[in-house]
Amino acid sequence: MANLRSMVYENSNKLNDSEKQIIQFVLNNPKDCSKLSLARLAKKLYVSESAIFRLCKKLGLTGYSELKFDLAELAESKQKPIKIENNFARELSRVNDDVLKYFKQRDFDSLYHDLDDASTVYIYSTGWQQELIAQYLAHELFIVGKHATVLPSALDELKAVSRFAKKGDILFVISFTGDNETINEEITKLELVNDKFRYVSFTNMKQNKLASIVQHNIYFPTIAFTDDADYKSGKVAFTPAYYLIDLLVSEYVAWQQSQGEDIEVNVGN
Incomplete structure (x- = not known):
């Protein structure tokens, strides 16, 4: 989804290494991640739920629900996931x-x-x-x-x-x-x-x-x-x-x- 992609591009400099890993994973696996609850995704990535929620806020999303919605659209678009800029x-x-x-x-x-x-x-x-x-x-x-x-x-x-x-x-x-x-x-x-x-x-x-x-x-x-x-x-x-x-x-x-x-x-x- 173009909107999610632009959010990542525009806010990648705000993300720490752990947050970059999280967003890279979900962007590379949008279909699977869009079906997971916040608790299940946090458990899968060995991070806290609050870490994922903070990431959503840094990207300009209202919360995890909006991230799931955008990931579902990304999965449907069948576009190649973006790669986080190497800084x-x-x-x-x-x-x-x-x-x-x-x-x-x-x-x-x-x-x-x-x-x-x-x-x-x-x-x-x-x-x-x-x-x-x-x-x-x-x-x-x-x-x-x-x-x-x-x-x-x-x-x-x-x-x-x-x-x-x-x-x-x-x-x-x-x-x-x-x-x-x-x-x-x-x-x-x-x-x-x-x-x-x-x-x-x-x-x-x-x-x-x-x-x-x-x-x-x-x-x-x-x-x-x-x-x-x-x-x-x-x-x-x-x-x-x-x-x-x-x-x-x-x-x-x-x-x-x-x-x-x-x-x-x-x-x-």
Whole structure:
């Protein structure tokens, strides 16, 4: 139905990811959904009845009854259901703008001092995606002259690293939430018995246990996206984390250059 289609087009920017999934499903299955009660549709989609009702209001419908009526007409028209506009590129641009603002607001001088003093940077990650980020961080540090070692994602490796680390070395811990109880307990123990490391957390969540027990904390946002055609969710893009690493490393190089200039000035005086 043209009216329902125009409503979706005009109001898609108001919908969150869950609401986009709901409307995509009903548009792809108008005949079946037009026969379901609000309670049965909510149960089928594993959402609350109020979530579907709020969606109707965002689309400009009076309620679920009007949605059912429009879906019935859509089913009769035998028109191909529309596909929700993919706003990932727009969201990525917005989130990267937020990353840049966050980076400019933070003072990383103390981290850069510790990086400069470290003979080796150790990087520990807690998952597959996090390990890819760890490899990227190690590569970026290597090309600016810092020796970085990526540790296997195993607790025994984390325990063992303190035996051969030198005083002043840095340990990055890349964790999605920062609330892995086992890892946090191990970091706490290491801090108690090992005065060699300076610890840096790299996490998605701003408020987390790991960030509260380390010397330096860095936050990166992620972007959720879904495959509406298959009605799947839970996929996350880590692009902003890589962007933040590039900002950190490039600014670290600029910081090093400024330190050299300061030394030259002091010698000249």
